Amino acid sequence: MIFGIICKEDIGALNLAGRVREWVRAKGYECLVEDHLGRHLGISHTDPPWEKADLLVVIGGDGTILRAIWMSAGRQIPILGVHMGYLGFLTEVTEDEVYVALEAVLAGKFVQEERAMFESTLIREGRTITSQHVLNDVVINKGALARIIDIEVWTDSTFITCYRADGLIVSTPTGSTAYNLATGGPIVHPQVDAIILTPICPHVLSNRSIILPDSQEVIIVIKSGKQSDNIYLTLDGQRGFPLVAEDRLIVKRGHYKANILRFPQRDYFEILRTKLGWQER
Known part of the structure; x- marks a missing residue:
């Protein structure tokens, strides 16, 4: 499997993307990155992740996911969204959960949800x-x-x-x-x-x-x-x-369809309750 990382140009997202890249490489997998991330990490140029990767890890908010989907639409690559934005409905994994989520992906413990x-x-x-x-x-x-x-x-x-x-x-x-x-x-x-x-x-x-x-x-x-x-x-x-x-x-x-990776323990309405504050009184 070839991983690809797409992230927003924000110092927190860039640093997390660097740590995720190290984790992926330590597991023995190839990891492709965007040019701006490569420059931030001081590494050599890689192939564009949206052209060669089998899985995209997208770090940012919904806008970053939309950009990733726009670039990769023809290949319909599965996308794991990691939330670093303000209000994300497509990026359900938090920074604290990213490695647990990646382990679950490698173990096949995820749901691939097709979005029209x-x-x-x-x-x-x-x-x-x-x-x-x-x-x-x-x-x-x-x-x-x-x-x-x-x-x-x-x-x-x-x-x-x-x-x-x-x-x-x-x-x-x-x-x-x-x-x-x-x-x-x-x-x-x-x-x-x-x-x-x-x-x-x-x-x-x-x-x-x-x-x-x-x-x-x-x-x-x-x-x-x-x-x-x-x-x-x-x-x-x-x-x-x-x-x-x-x-x-x-x-x-x-x-085309967008393929978003989700996890069984978190459903759509839980995301709505959390993001929209429905549980607040």
């Missing part, structure tokens, strides 16, 4: 600008100017509505606890096959989240806006693209 991803394609004047898989969400929002965006939404050949809002979130069930939740959207269990549409600050107060089956294709058309309006498409918080009127965005269930 969406394929998002941006089309302008009949030309594909970008096509990318996302694990959390596709977000359309405005820049600095306080102007409402008109966003037309269809599913397959059926018209849903034209939102007048600050933006729109198209979320996977995994992403339902991210930006979607912050804007008042619903929490959807990650094993539910669904597409969640949540408007951001809609002008019509009766506009609420809509949950669709992910067997359908969502077509979004930007009906207002010129380049100077600073309307942006953001994919999993990793890449951004400016939008203009009549741009079309197609979101559908993707071919």
